[in-house]
Amino acid sequence: xxxxxxxxxxxxxxxxxxxxxxxxxxxxxxxxxxxxxxxxxxxxxxxxxxxxxxxxxxxxxxxxxxxxxxxxxxxxxxxxxxxxxxxxxxxxxxxxxxxxxxxxxxxxxxxxxxxxxxxxxxxxxxxxxxxxxxxxxxxxxxxxxxxxxxxxxxxxxxxxxxxxxxxxxxxxxxxxxxxxxxxxxx
Numbered sequence: 001x002x003x004x005x006x007x008x009x010x011x012x013x014x015x016x017x018x019x020x021x022x023x024x025x026x027x028x029x030x031x032x033x034x035x036x037x038x039x040x041x042x043x044x045x046x047x048x049x050x051x052x053x054x055x056x057x058x059x060x061x062x063x064x065x066x067x068x069x070x071x072x073x074x075x076x077x078x079x080x081x082x083x084x085x086x087x088x089x090x091x092x093x094x095x096x097x098x099x100x101x102x103x104x105x106x107x108x109x110x111x112x113x114x115x116x117x118x119x120x121x122x123x124x125x126x127x128x129x130x131x132x133x134x135x136x137x138x139x140x141x142x143x144x145x146x147x148x149x150x151x152x153x154x155x156x157x158x159x160x161x162x163x164x165x166x167x168x169x170x171x172x173x174x175x176x177x178x179x180x181x182x183x184x185x186x
Contacts, residue, residue: 008073010123013116014081015073015088019062022084023054026074029084029108030054036109040145043171069093071127075107075120085111088124090137099186100136101128105148117151125155129183136183140166140176149177157181 008015018026030037031049047053064070070093075086086107093101103124107117128134140163141148157179165173 008123008127009078010119012078013120013123014076014078015120015123016076017062017065017072018058018074018084020055020058022074023051023058025082025084026054026058027051029074029086033106033109037106038170040106040142040169042168064091068132070101071124071132073120073124075116077116084108085116086120088117088120090124090128090132090134093132093134098136099134100138101132101134103137103139105151112147118154121151121155125181129185133186134183135186137181139179139181141179142169142174143177149179152179152181155181 006017016022027049034049061070061072065072070089070091072087072089072091074084075088076082076084086105088103088105090101090103103121105117105121125137128137137157139152139157141152143149143162158181160178160180163176163178166176167174
């Protein structure tokens with residue numbers, strides 16, 4: 001059964017599954033936020049900042065979504081559906097005895113502290129728990145990323161501990177706090 005819908009709505013946002021035709025919007029998002037995201041992400045080479053790279057990535061995302069291995073939704077404000085302001089992704093979906101996934105998200109630097117990410121993630125969590133029937137969502141966040149920790153705290157995630165030197169971010173191995181949200185309905 002395929003759970004993927006093309007878009008979802010919240011009070012202020014549209015959450016969309018994008019395809020290669022939207023590569024320009026995705027590239028625009030990354031170009032606008034290149035400096036802002038640098039501190040929080042793996043180092044990107046110049047090839048990343050091309051339309052072709054994002055066409056390939058969007059196609060790869062769609063293939064993985066059709067296999068139900070992931071769900072990536074791009075975030076748009078209802079009053080500006082032409083400009084992506086962020087994305088949320090539920091990746092490495094595992095079923096069997098685990099029924100879990102990893103959560104990743106990012107928001108436009110000009111749109112932080114407006115509640116958009118909390119609003120988008122509430123909808124994403126609802127989708128993963130109610131439609132995908134997952135039991136567990138895991139988010140790994142650097143201790144210095146206080147804004148991100150506040151978001152998952154508001155959503156009910158709890159701290160399962162530190163993963164030391166977990167991911168290479170901006171050229172350095174960084175510790176991450178392992179935050180988890182459980183679905184009590186499964």
